[in-house]
Amino acid sequence: MNWEAVVFWAMATMVLLPAFAIVFSRNIVHMAFWLLGTLMGVSGLYLVLGADFLGMTQIFVYIGGINVLLLFGIMLTRSEPVYVRRIAKRPKLWPALLIGSLFAYTLITALVAAGWRSAPGETGETAATLGAFLLSEYILPFEIVSVLLLVVLIGAAYIARRAVREGGE
Amino acid sequence: MGNMLTDIGLVHYLIVSGVLFTLGLVVVMTRRNAIGVLMGLEMLLNAAGINFVAFNRFSAPERLDGQIFVIFIIILAAAEAATALALVLNIFHRINSIHVDEARSMKG
Numbered sequence: 001m002n003w004e005a006v007v008f009w010a011m012a013t014m015v016l017l018p019a020f021a022i023v024f025s026r027n028i029v030h031m032a033f034w035l036l037g038t039l040m041g042v043s044g045l046y047l048v049l050g051a052d053f054l055g056m057t058q059i060f061v062y063i064g065g066i067n068v069l070l071l072f073g074i075m076l077t078r079s080e081p082v083y084v085r086r087i088a089k090r091p092k093l094w095p096a097l098l099i100g101s102l103f104a105y106t107l108i109t110a111l112v113a114a115g116w117r118s119a120p121g122e123t124g125e126t127a128a129t130l131g132a133f134l135l136s137e138y139i140l141p142f143e144i145v146s147v148l149l150l151v152v153l154i155g156a157a158y159i160a161r162r163a164v165r166e167g168g169e
Numbered sequence: 170m171g172n173m174l175t176d177i178g179l180v181h182y183l184i185v186s187g188v189l190f191t192l193g194l195v196v197v198m199t200r201r202n203a204i205g206v207l208m209g210l211e212m213l214l215n216a217a218g219i220n221f222v223a224f225n226r227f228s229a230p231e232r233l234d235g236q237i238f239v240i241f242i243i244i245l246a247a248a249e250a251a252t253a254l255a256l257v258l259n260i261f262h263r264i265n266s267i268h269v270d271e272a273r274s275m276k277g
Contacts, residue, residue, distance in 0.1 A: 005175045012185045019192040019212060028202055035208050038189070042215045045182065049226045051236050054243075058218075061243050066211065066250045073204050073254045077261040096198040104191040111183045118179040121230020129233050130240070138237055145244050152248040156255035
């Protein structure tokens with residue numbers, strides 16, 4: 001058992017166990033904390049694959065940013081007491097699970113049958129290469145995405161503000 | 170062909186990502202809470218990210234294009250989460266609920 005296999009199975013468990021918990025959880029706050037485990041596991045998988053910069057970015061942006069944002073969203077939109085929300089009716093789980101398992105079966109059969117070329121290459125430290133890529137070959141998408149982030153910042157502030165103003169009238 | 174448990178190849182990563190994608194799909198289909206749907210979307214995006222990095226490592230390790238794509242996925246996921254939460258807050262102030270099937274005032 002080499003170290004890569006051990007770390008891979010640990011991280012795969014860390015991704016999929018919380019993911020199943022998210023599916024079966026009925027409490028939105030518990031879901032947010034299970035999602036934390038899944039995101040950590042994905043970051044670990046990036047590290048096993050030799051993507052050191054991405055693993056760290058995943059932790060910073062997803063766990064430090066998006067998950068905290070989701071928790072704030074839950075906090076700001078909770079109107080009823082917790083117990084009311086927990087027993088509120090929700091769509092049946094089993095048709096979705098049936099469709100999901102059929103989908104997963106098809107997907108995995110196809111993936112295994114495809115016979116991918118699987119020759120792992122040596123990877124070193126990636127941050128410098130990624131930076132050079134972003135500022136040479138991928139400069140146009142990089143600039144577009146930075147403008148997009150500015151637009152999102154302004155747009156999100158505008159949409160959320162208007163809600164507060166009209167709510168106060 | 171070596172041992173499936175110890176020889177970790179591309180297929181292992183693809184299967185993990187496929188299962189994560191399916192679970193995200195199930196979450197998106199079964200939640201009424203808009204923030205729950207958003208969490209399912211984050212799972213879908215993460216599954217796509219695992220695929221990109223795995224293919225990058227096993228099929229074209231000399232270039233890092235797959236990792237660049239994941240950087241863009243992460244940026245877009247952050248933008249999407251911020252916009253969606255602003256919309257959810259707005260809907261909450263209008264109809265005092267964030268259940269996706271109760272926001273139907275624009276239904277024809």
